[in-house]
Amino acid sequence: MGDYHHGPAKGLSRWLFTTNHKDIGTMYLWFSFAMFILGGSFAMVIRAELFEPGMQLVDPAFFNQMTTLHGLVMVFGAIMPSFVGLANWLIPMMIGAPDMALPRMNNWSFWILPPTFLVLASTLFMEGGAPAFGWTFYAPLSTTYAPPSVTFFIFSIHVLGLSSIMGSINIIATVMNMRAPGMTYMKMPLFVWTWLITAFLLVAVMPVLAGAVTMMLMDIHFGTSFFSAAGGGDPVLFQHVFWFFGHPEVYIIILPAFGVISQVIPAFSRKPLFGYASMVYATASIAFLSFIVWAHHMFTVGMPVAGELFFMYATMLIAVPTGVKVFNWVTTMWRGALTFETPMLFAIGFLILFTIGGFTGLMLAIAPADFQYHDSYFVVAHFHYVMVAGAVFSMSAGIYFWLPKWCGRMYNEAMGKTHFWISFIGFNLAFFPQHFVGLAGMPRRIPDYALQFADFNMMSSIGAFIYGASQILFLYNVIATIVAGKPVSDEKVWDGAEGLEWTLPTPAPYHTFETPPLVK
Amino acid sequence: MSFQAKRLCKLTLGPVLMLTSALVLAAGGETSQVNMSPGVTEVGKNIYDLHMIILGICTVIGLGVFGVMFYSIIYHRKSRGVAPATFHESTAVEIAWTVVPFLILILMAVPATSTLLQIYDNDDADLDILVTGYQWKWKYEYINENGENVSFFSNLKTAQGEIHNLEAKGEHYLLEVDEPLVIPVDKKVRFLVTANDVIHSWWVPALAVKKDAIPGFINETWARVEQTGVYRGQCAELCGTNHxxxxxxxxxxxQSEFDQWLGEKEKDAAAVKKLMAQNFTLDELMARGKSVYARNCQACHGANGEGGVGKAIAGSPIATGDLAxxxxxxxxxxxxxxxQAFGGQLNDVDMAAVLTYQRSAFGNNMGDKVQPIDVFNHKKG
Structure with a gap:
């Protein structure tokens, strides 16, 4: 045990004033789980309304508020903060640092999040209701035709961006300055690499999002016409600016997930990651390409054909580095000695489902075909395969993988596996049929639908309820582990796990590496 | 078997149905519920072919990747007592799986490019139709260089009772309108797509046409339909409450049927012009007003003026107050x-009728008549 100069403070002030990367990581993770449940309950409202044709539970206006808040809460409240939480916990442990480089900013970047989501959620109770223009908030629906609560929404987006930028600067500063002696860039674990690249993406695009919402604010309150053709502006400009942020954003979400999978698969294959260097280069290429493909979200807005062709070719190119990653993971498993504990099950689930999502992504890249896919349920199915089965499955894998190290207690394996199988079945039942209804012509974001879509929608709703319920099992398992899990004494926890974080005592001490380890 | 019972059967068989039907019906064509329809245009068939090719490529690669993975899962498991290999890179293999996908993509880009150019070939149309999206209806205007344009609105026809589960839902639930767009077969019809308020998107899957309707801008797209029939679609871009x-x-x-239809429409337009100069009795205005109300107001204000998305008209201080x-x-x-502003959507006759109707229906016993000339004068200011 280390010599503690000062341990955690007692009571609430430990959490309010903490500058400890583990405490802050813990708060990020719990906060994001709370948001996951909130955003998930919005999804349950959506799926309950879509269970059968006809309007049953909510009115169309409230339905639109649900789809909007579901997207916003899941992207900005659940997935992004969860990976920041993971980064806070793991980056110092993985690079041999005592803590994050900028601990006070770290505290601040977390603590501005909860009030912001309180503001966002409170719009539900405002006159005119919550934002109802979709998480992509296209103008002029989000400006001239928006409810008054849009101003609070704009404020929330600004603060969320601020939090993300501070978190990213912190990660960049930590990785660049606080690596242990001998920990060269090309020795860093892939999770650190993917987060470093993600942090640069965040710093580059969050200000663009801030610009978009500021222009909205000006249009709404100060008489400008950035997005109004009547005043000489252009509604399509909004979409260009939004997707210049929005496309890198999806890689911001998925790259850290790639990082987690690249740690988990080698551990349970008992074999080093195949193609480490190509993994790093592939991640960097994906990040670069993410800046020049944004308008593939806009194939139907009436761009010139040259623009369509450019964005189609650039988007198709992304399949190459993404393919490299998938091939590398599969080859890592090849001739390993595999075992299938819960983290590995989630990683394999990720691999299969993310690959399917990648394939549909390639299909969507084919601009002429996109004229049929665009804004249909096919798109909804596609991005849930990459967001849920990609980001959320990898997050589950990561939690089961590192939780025993963090708290020194083992989770219940049988319950973990049950969580995986229920999630896997529920997820596929929920989202696979959405490919079919999309191809058959069902548009997204509608509260009611024609009769030929009824069967698959009912199936989808049942699957969504199953997937939602499985998360309660996850919550129970995590709490039970922390409170009363079987103590783990082994430093490594998993026999195949490699990396500096596993050289620390179990549970991980409050301060990480007080003297830097030497990396050979 | 009743509809409900059939659905229950299908649902219990759900997952099995999903996989088998995907395979069996994938090539099933127009009526498929699990796949894209090739539709009734050449562009649609080309898009469908692209879709099937890329789906095929993905399936083959997917089977390969998952095949290798499942082979590992089965044969390379620790419980079989295998010792893990230690290899972790191979330049040749890594170059191969970078270059081969790249070449496949180039092959794929060729047909995609030619279909895209075909979609963008908007020239030499036989007929131009201006399509305008409104919250929440479409307006179609037939552009006639030699005379009056014919234009009309196309509203959802499904009854509110069906939507709120008070009546049985009809076959074309939510996909039926009061006045469909009519176009001739085998003619290149160009659609000039725009919007009046927010962004909408005009999508008819069977025509393989989807184009965003953007206020202040006009987008072009086209279709040459090869088969007569009724084709249905929906707005594809979130445009507010009733999207x-x-x-x-x-x-x-x-073509002959189309010409006849258009001729009648032109006559109707001329007749309305004549009506503008007439005075109507209260009964005439009320009768006309009732049908105008049903088409344009009812969705938001309710069948009995009781309100909904919009305020109640029954007993409303506006409908029972100053006419101006x-x-x-x-x-x-x-x-x-x-x-919305209905001034541009309703002609003066319909406007006068619906105003009269609102002032004297639902227990609003104002009894005053609004004539087309009153509307005309009011618009002039």
Missing amino acids: GFMPIVVNVVD THMDVVIHGVPGTAM
């Missing part, structure tokens, strides 16, 4: 609310 309730119905007919204020609200709308 899910603005369907599109396209009735594709022979009432006209202002209906003609110019209420900015910042769902109440």
Whole structure:
């Protein structure tokens, strides 16, 4: 045990004033789980309304508020903060640092999040209701035709961006300055690499999002016409600016997930990651390409054909580095000695489902075909395969993988596996049929639908309820582990796990590496 | 078997059905519920072919990748007592799986490019139709270089009772309109797509046409339909509360039938022009007003003026108050609310009729008549 100069403070002030990367990581993770449940309950409202044709539970206006808040809460409240939480916990442990480089900013970047989501959620109770223009908030629906609560929404987006930028600067500063002696860039674990690249993406695009919402604010309150053709502006400009942020954003979400999978698969294959260097280069290429493909979200807005062709070719190119990653993971498993504990099950689930999502992504890249896919349920199915089965499955894998190290207690394996199988079945039942209804012509974001879509929608709703319920099992398992899990004494926890974080005592001490380890 | 019972059967078989039906029906064509339809245009067939090719490529690669993975999962498991290999790179293999996918993509880009160029070939149309998206209906205007344009609105026809589960749902639930778009078969029809308020998107899957309708801009797209029939679609871009309730119905007919239909429409337009100069009795106005109300007002204000998305009209201080204020609200709308400006949507006869109707129906016993000339004068200011 280390010599503690000062341990955690007692009571609430430990959490309010903490500058400890583990405490802050813990708060990020719990906060994001709370948001996951909130955003998930919005999804349950959506799926309950879509269970059968006809309007049953909510009115169309409230339905639109649900789809909007579901997207916003899941992207900005659940997935992004969860990976920041993971980064806070793991980056110092993985690079041999005592803590994050900028601990006070770290505290601040977390603590501005909860009030912001309180503001966002409170719009539900405002006159005119919550934002109802979709998480992509296209103008002029989000400006001239928006409810008054849009101003609070704009404020929330600004603060969320601020939090993300501070978190990213912190990660960049930590990785660049606080690596242990001998920990060269090309020795860093892939999770650190993917987060470093993600942090640069965040710093580059969050200000663009801030610009978009500021222009909205000006249009709404100060008489400008950035997005109004009547005043000489252009509604399509909004979409260009939004997707210049929005496309890198999806890689911001998925790259850290790639990082987690690249740690988990080698551990349970008992074999080093195949193609480490190509993994790093592939991640960097994906990040670069993410800046020049944004308008593939806009194939139907009436761009010139040259623009369509450019964005189609650039988007198709992304399949190459993404393919490299998938091939590398599969080859890592090849001739390993595999075992299938819960983290590995989630990683394999990720691999299969993310690959399917990648394939549909390639299909969507084919601009002429996109004229049929665009804004249909096919798109909804596609991005849930990459967001849920990609980001959320990898997050589950990561939690089961590192939780025993963090708290020194083992989770219940049988319950973990049950969580995986229920999630896997529920997820596929929920989202696979959405490919079919999309191809058959069902548009997204509608509260009611024609009769030929009824069967698959009912199936989808049942699957969504199953997937939602499985998360309660996850919550129970995590709490039970922390409170009363079987103590783990082994430093490594998993026999195949490699990396500096596993050289620390179990549970991980409050301060990480007080003297830097030497990396050979 | 009843509809419900059939659905229950299908649902219990759900997952099995999903996989088998995907395979069996994938090539099933127009009626498929699990796959894209090749539709009734050449562009649609080309898009369908692209879709099937890329789906095929993905399936083959997927089977390969998952095959290797499952082989590992089965044969390379620790419980079989295998010792893990230690290799972790191979330049040759890594170059191969970078270059091969790249080449496949280039092959794929060729047909995709040619289809895209075909979609963008908007020239030499036989007929131009201006399609305007409104919250929440479509307006179609046939552009006639030699005379009056014919134009009309196309509203959802499904009854509110069906939507709220008070009546049985019809076969074309939510995909039926009061007045469909009519176009001739085998003619290149160019659609000039725009919007009046927010962004909408005009999508008819069978025509393989989807184009965003953007206020202030006009987008072009086209279709040459090869088969007569009725084709249905929906607005594809979230456009506010009733986004899910603005369907599109396209009735594709022979040229002769089309000419006859257009001729009648032109006559109707001329007749309305004549009506503008007439005075009507209260009963005439009420009868006409009732049908105008059902088409344009009912969705938001309720069948009995009881309100809904919009305010109640029964007992409303506007409908039972000063006529000029009432006209202002209906003609110019209420900015910042769902109440649109109907001045450009209804002709003066229909406007006069619906104003009269609102003032004397639902227990609003005003009894005053609004004539087309009153509307005309009010608009002039």
